Amino acid sequence: MLKKDLRRKYSKLRKDISVPSLINSSLHISNRLLQxxxxxxxxxxxxLSISQKKEIDTSFTVSILQGKNKNVVVPKVDSNGKLLNCLLSQNTKLKKSVWQIPEPVECNEIPSKLIDVVFIPLLAFDTQGNRVGYGKGFYDGFLKECRPDVIKVGVSLFEAEKSIADVSTEDVPLNYCVTPEKTYTFPSS
Known part of the structure; x- marks a missing residue:
């Protein structure tokens, strides 16, 4: 399938999911990430999740990271459309952006090269580790700034598609993708 068709299909599937099912799936994904x-x-x-788009609730994973005393970094889109990496602390105040994404009001910026693991939002992914996001390219640009060995973990409410027909050289593949039912490991990892 083409990315535009996958976006349409999975946006509808997500829209139709119930809130209790979304929370349950988010919890399962967080528990699977521990493996x-x-x-x-x-x-x-x-x-940080866009609740209106019924994204996976990442608050469970944030709690796990904080409980393990990890440095938690969240994105903020600057005026040039670039993702900034902001250190999340107990005192970080969040405000929803124009896209309804919770973002830090003030950003204690962390260089992309310091990041070890990136949990990546997506609408769909395939069995080769390619992903379909919202189409803005924020994460592909950001991932190219990270170290080559950064671990890229997708999280998805739905299982893998067989393939994505229009993968480009600009697309950065995943190392893992975790769903409520399964953990996928990709050859690139």
Whole structure:
């Protein structure tokens, strides 16, 4: 399938999911993440959920990271459309952006090269580790600024598609993708 068709399909599937099912799936994903070999590292970049788009509730994973005394980094889009990496602390005040994304009001910026693991939002992914996001390219640009060995973990409410027809050279593949039912490991990892 083409990315535009996958976006349409998975946006509808997400829209139709119930809030209790979304919370349950988010909890399962957080528990599955604990099985990945990523927990000895220091800096973890994680998106904060857009509740209106019924994204996976990442608050469970943020709590796990904080409980393990990890450096939690969240994104903020600057005026040039670039993702900034903001250190999340107990005192961080959040405000919803124009896209309804909770973002830090003030950003204690962390260089992309310091980040060890990135949890990546997505609408769909395939069995080769390619992903479909919202189409703005924020994460592809950001991931190219990270170290080559950064671990890229997608989280998805739905299982993998067989393939994405229009993958480009600009697309950065995942190392893992975790769903409520399964953990996928990709050859690139």
């Amino acid at each position: 990945l070999p990523i927990w000895s590292l220091d800096y973890y970049h994680i998106f």
